[in-house]
Amino acid sequence: MNMPAKGANEAPSCHGGLANLDEEYDYWVEDIDGSIPADLTGTFLRNGPGRQKIGGAPYGHWFDGDGMLSQFTFTDGKAHFKNRYVRTPKYVEETAAQKILYRGFGTQIPGGLLKNIFRFPANPANTSLIYHGGKLLALNEGGLPWELAMGSLETVGEYDYDGALAGKTFSAHGKVHPKTGDYFNFGAGMSGGRLKPQACLNLYRINPAGEMTGTGQIPLATFPFCHDFALSDRYAIYFINSIVVSGMGGFILGTRTISDGIHFDNAIPMRMLVVDLDTLEVVREFETDPGAIIHFGNAFEEGDEIVIDAMFQDNFEANETLTDVFNPNGRFGGGHYHRYRLNMSDGSIACSKVSEHESEFPVFNPAKAGQRHGVSWTACSIDNGASSFFNGISRVSYDGDVQLLTLPAGYYGSEPMFAPAQGATREDDGYVLDVVYDGYNHVSEVVVLRAEDLQDQVCTLKLKHHLPHQFHGQFLSQTFPL
Numbered sequence: 394m395n396m397p398a399k400g401a402n403e404a405p406s407c408h409g410g411l412a413n414l415d416e417e418y419d420y421w422v423e424d425i426d427g428s429i430p431a432d433l434t435g436t437f438l439r440n441g442p443g444r445q446k447i448g449g450a451p452y453g454h455w456f457d458g459d460g461m462l463s464q465f466t467f468t469d470g471k472a473h474f475k476n477r478y479v480r481t482p483k484y485v486e487e488t489a490a491q492k493i494l495y496r497g498f499g500t501q502i503p504g505g506l507l508k509n510i511f512r513f514p515a516n517p518a519n520t521s522l523i524y525h526g527g528k529l530l531a532l533n534e535g536g537l538p539w540e541l542a543m544g545s546l547e548t549v550g551e552y553d554y555d556g557a558l559a560g561k562t563f564s565a566h567g568k569v570h571p572k573t574g575d576y577f578n579f580g581a582g583m584s585g586g587r588l589k590p591q592a593c594l595n596l597y598r599i600n601p602a603g604e605m606t607g608t609g610q611i612p613l614a615t616f617p618f619c620h621d622f623a624l625s626d627r628y629a630i631y632f633i634n635s636i637v638v639s640g641m642g643g644f645i646l647g648t649r650t651i652s653d654g655i656h657f658d659n660a661i662p663m664r665m666l667v668v669d670l671d672t673l674e675v676v677r678e679f680e681t682d683p684g685a686i687i688h689f690g691n692a693f694e695e696g697d698e699i700v701i702d703a704m705f706q707d708n709f710e711a712n713e714t715l716t717d718v719f720n721p722n723g724r725f726g727g728g729h730y731h732r733y734r735l736n737m738s739d740g741s742i743a744c745s746k747v748s749e750h751e752s753e754f755p756v757f758n759p760a761k762a763g764q765r766h767g768v769s770w771t772a773c774s775i776d777n778g779a780s781s782f783f784n785g786i787s788r789v790s791y792d793g794d795v796q797l798l799t800l801p802a803g804y805y806g807s808e809p810m811f812a813p814a815q816g817a818t819r820e821d822d823g824y825v826l827d828v829v830y831d832g833y834n835h836v837s838e839v840v841v842l843r844a845e846d847l848q849d850q851v852c853t854l855k856l857k858h859h860l861p862h863q864f865h866g867q868f869l870s871q872t873f874p875l
């Protein structure tokens with residue numbers, strides 16, 4: 394990052410980073426500050442809405458922008474960039490028509506009730522991705538995965554695990570168990586058929602060959618807003634939070650969106666459901682004060698307890714901003730880093746705050762998944778005089794020692810990603826990669842930091858264009874033909 398000449402009060406806001414990137418690129422990055430280290434080899438993939446407007450009209454929610462994958466390939470001290478949109482029907486048809494043709498999570502088709510009645514939201518395939526079982530999948534919790542060809546990022550098509558997911562949804566936050574290589578995921582849905590419909594979570598276990606080898610179902614009293622879960626060695630832990638989804642009748646009749654019916658209810662306690670990974674059945678339930686967890690860090694078992702790192706929040710006011718992302722007064726808020734201890738023996742719960750900084754998108758070395766970890770990294774929102782957005786990265790030790798890197802005002806970050814060095818032997822031997830939007834020049838860059846010391850900025854890859862703010866990604870130690 395080059396420190397800007399302007400003062401913080403004059404810093405550009407985060408909103409330029411929400412502008413469309415309609416072009417698709419394919420090039421070797423030549424503008425690099427510093428040198429790409431020889432032991433940084435692999436593929437850094439990200440997913441996020443590549444456009445928030447079509448024909449000049451904004452979508453009604455950040456979650457409704459069309460999914461665009463970005464791929465950074467690190468090899469032989471060089472870096473290659475490629476981005477491709479997922480060719481969903483929504484993307485293809487709206488690109489041709491240059492207008493909104495599909496409903497979204499918070500978007501209505503222009504034209505009133507008759508245009509929207511009985512229509513369900515399109516799946517924009519925009520939230521995250523997974524490379525598992527030899528398949529690269531773009532994920533959005535509102536529908537099926539979309540398969541893309543690894544390397545070329547060309548769209549293959551919707552993917553349902555040989556029919557196992559037919560008619561179901563698949564969340565963006567599945568997790569790979571490091572011991573078995575099994576990929577665990579879930580989706581919110583309805584059980585009981587038309588005669589006795591009941592909300593539920595569908596649970597999935599997929600083996601390393603990419604075969605669906607286990608399914609489960611958790612009935613719920615109400616439709617959940619459940620975005621992520623925690624995975625320990627033996628358990629999957631679901632937090633059924635105090636964010637409720639109401640007004641589904643109006644949604645079905647076309648008078649309101651799903652997002653319109655989402656609100657935080659301070660009278661609803663947060664429940665935790667502990668699922669045995671072998672049986673995919675709930676083996677213990679807990680209940681605590683109202684709250685919500687959007688994103689989880691690591692989890693592991695210690696004696697009778699399950700220890701769970703989670704970004705806690707006591708409201709969902711951010712949803713107002715997400716429905717109007719270009720509003721200059723909107724505030725992109727996040728949670729705070731907490732740690733829960735669920736005692737499987739006596740049913741008690743303990744909770745403590747790990748970091749004071751507003752934090753989301755926690756990541757850790759995936760080799761430590763399900764075991765006690767030594768360090769996590771998060772995206773932070775720091776008041777530096779510019780508009781609110783992720784503008785910091787924290788390195789948080791297990792014991793809560795925080796190293797905070799605050800970006801200069803006018804620069805905006807994203808979910809950090811840990812990339813292990815080739816041949817690494819220590820948990821944090823490697824790099825933290827962060828896509829940063831430079832609001833001064835309306836371009837983006839990938840900042841490569843040493844994972845053990847965020848002040849050690851190893852190199853910066855400067856793109857020829859901006860990248861719209863993204864949600865999630867994955868780092869793979871392999872490279873693939875481009």
Ligand SMILES: [Fe+2]
Pocket residue numbers: 565566620621687688864865
């Ligand atoms: Fe997420």
